[in-house]
Amino acid sequence: MKTDSSQGLIETCAVKGIHPDVIARVESNMPEAVHLYELSDLFKAFGDSTRIGILWALSISELCVCDLCALLKMKQPAVSHQLRNLKQARIVKSRREGKVVFYSLDDEHVARLIRLGMEHVREQGR
Amino acid sequence: MKTDSSQGLIETCAVKGIHPDVIARVESNMPEAVHLYELSDLFKAFGDSTRIGILWALSISELCVCDLCALLKMKQPAVSHQLRNLKQARIVKSRREGKVVFYSLDDEHVARLIRLGMEHVREQGR
């Protein structure tokens, strides 16, 4: 319930923040909480070196689990577990061909996000 | 040490992967390991709902700690801890004005990444 929020009046921090007008303006531009959660979950899925390795590799080419293991020099269960995470997050999709399962990115946004992130990293490395 | 990697020959999975030619092609497009680590660290910094809330808010306006607390309805130490994480990751910067410390994004990439991620989230919500 919002009672008072008279404009511009500086109130004490502990309760309401110092700049109610700024807060109000920012608040009106905030996404719904649910969307923020989904967004942080998306980034969380990128926030692990194994998964980023997987995703970068898949941004080059569809790959089977086995090849991913060789590429990342990691054990098969570790790779499979991370693939499951990525699949549950709807970031990758899979396709079975006989015994082999091929994984690929489920969306073009993913590759764009990764490239943009790398751009940032490289510039920071300066 | 690479000894053999004769072209196209399908080898057994456990050791070398099934498709050595594909692996080689992807491998040549992989960034250095260090960069992948930095990239996953970057995304890790986005991978928490508190931090994403902070970052989205800062993408609208520079804000002081106090206002962020009010905006996110979170306790001050929690917000400060996350701000420290973000600062160490060089994602936000701070500026002191008397007792008040204002935080803002340290780089335009950050806002772009967040918007692009949100685009993805909204489309998936379909």
Place this chain on the structure above:
DNA sequence: TTATTATATGCTCATATATTCATATGATGA
């Protein structure tokens, strides 16, 4: 100086998560 306000930080607990091993499942071919 002391008091007050805004922010930072050390410590702890609880929880989340990544990897490993062992094993299960699924597909193929003998």
Place this chain on the structure above:
DNA sequence: TCATCATATGAATATATGAGCATATAATAA
């Protein structure tokens, strides 16, 4: 059918991490 290969999964363990409390620091004003 059985054996083999590729992948998936359950359980256990180790590590990472977020939030809370208490308290420290920094700036200002009385």
